[in-house]
Amino acid sequence: MTLLTVRGLGKSFGGVKAVDGIDFDLKAGELLALIGPNGAGKSTTFNMVNGQLKADRGSIKMNGTELIGLAPRAIWRLGVGRCFQIAETFSSLTVIENVQMALLSHDNQLFSFFKPASSHARDKALELLSQVGMQEQADRPCSELAYSDVKRVELAIALANEPKLLLMDEPTAGMAPKERNDMMAMTKRLVIERGIAVLFTEHSMDVVFAYADRISVLARGRLIAHGTPDSIREDRNVQEVYFGGGSTFALNPSKAVEVSQ
Template sequence: MSLLKVENLGKSFGGVKAVDGINFELKAGELLALIGPNGAGKSTTFNMVNGQLKADRGSITLAGTELVGLQPRDIWRLGVGRTFQIAATFSSLTVVENVQMALLSQDKKLFSLWSAAAKHRRSDALDLLDMVGMASQADRPCSVLAYGDVKRVELAIAMANAPKLLLMDEPTAGMAPKERNELMALTKKLVTERGVAVLFTEHSMDVVFAYADRMVVLARGRLIAEGKPDVIRDHPKVQEVYFGSGKTFEKSQEAGKAPEEQAA
């Protein structure tokens, strides 16, 4: 049974159809990659699922609950976590305090003057940090962390509300190859152990093909292909949209570049 169901989803900006009637589903314990060339509608789709944009038409349901029209904070409380392309943490706070802030928000105590982050559910925050391999750095300020470690902290924050669905926007952007693989391997582990569904956008095709269970491919706002990585890799329409002709995903990956860089 599907956890997330997107049906006939559409969004226009002026006369431009950024997303034009797309459909896809996502099950618990599955990593689904949302890919496509620049301008395909990935970010618009992603932001509609998260509630940052309101769909003009169609439906987005999470375990049967309609999300269209809800605010991002309400969607978060229904069990949707999110990480961002540029990691979003409070650099002036310690690692553990960042996670405690998320727990305060979950408990609806963020604006309570007597609920200081430093005192709130520290043991739970440490458990979340241990889950992502950051417990040993709990009391360090986020401002001194390496970027790969900041992304791990952001993942712990996203998991603070025990999400059913995790949205990851370009999770490996700005990371070295080793860091990329470590973060995605960790995400895959969480998906397996906790049954979390993950919808992610990503430009690094090595990451997509290595870790996605299925892929949805958009082009000019429309869904052009859906399936397992091996199916997508050899899909003629996908190859045409990304490369025109004469190139393949294999050749692009051998050159060590994302498809957009190869096509430029």
């Protein structure tokens, strides 16, 4: 079932077309990778989907509901979650308190004066932490965690809203190869179990080709290719964009390296 439908999406900054009329669909239970060189329009696309930027033209519909013009919080309430390139957690709170804060917001109890936040939905918070492999560290301050574990906590926070669509901006940035694979294998499992649609950007091509069901490639704001990992690997336009100059990426997942020219 198609969950997200994007048509003719465009955004300009002055005379620069950051995103220039792109189309794509995303199904429930599917991981779609949005890749491209720096400045291709990936972050701008993300920011339009979750309402941080308003599109100049086009349409973004989730289950038939138009998202353009809605505030980020309204889009979040519709079931759009996001994990950022730089993980967003409260470092002064414990792991479980971070998840409980998200559950308080989801349950519309953020300003209750009759119940301490630390007692809210603890069992549900522990269940979410168990799903991302962080239950044993529930009572540790986030400030003491390794960065890869902070990213796991951020994923649990995003899942607290029971999202239908999850936007993941470079989910494995700053991780070692094993940590990258562990993170994406866990994400793939949760996507299948929960039927979540995931739109993600990623600079590590090993992650993209190993875990994406489909790949969309942007260059200078335009969609130049869209398809399965195998078809993208063989696409001549994609090879030209990545190997023609500037910052490029190996498209062979067995090599899985980022290279610069």
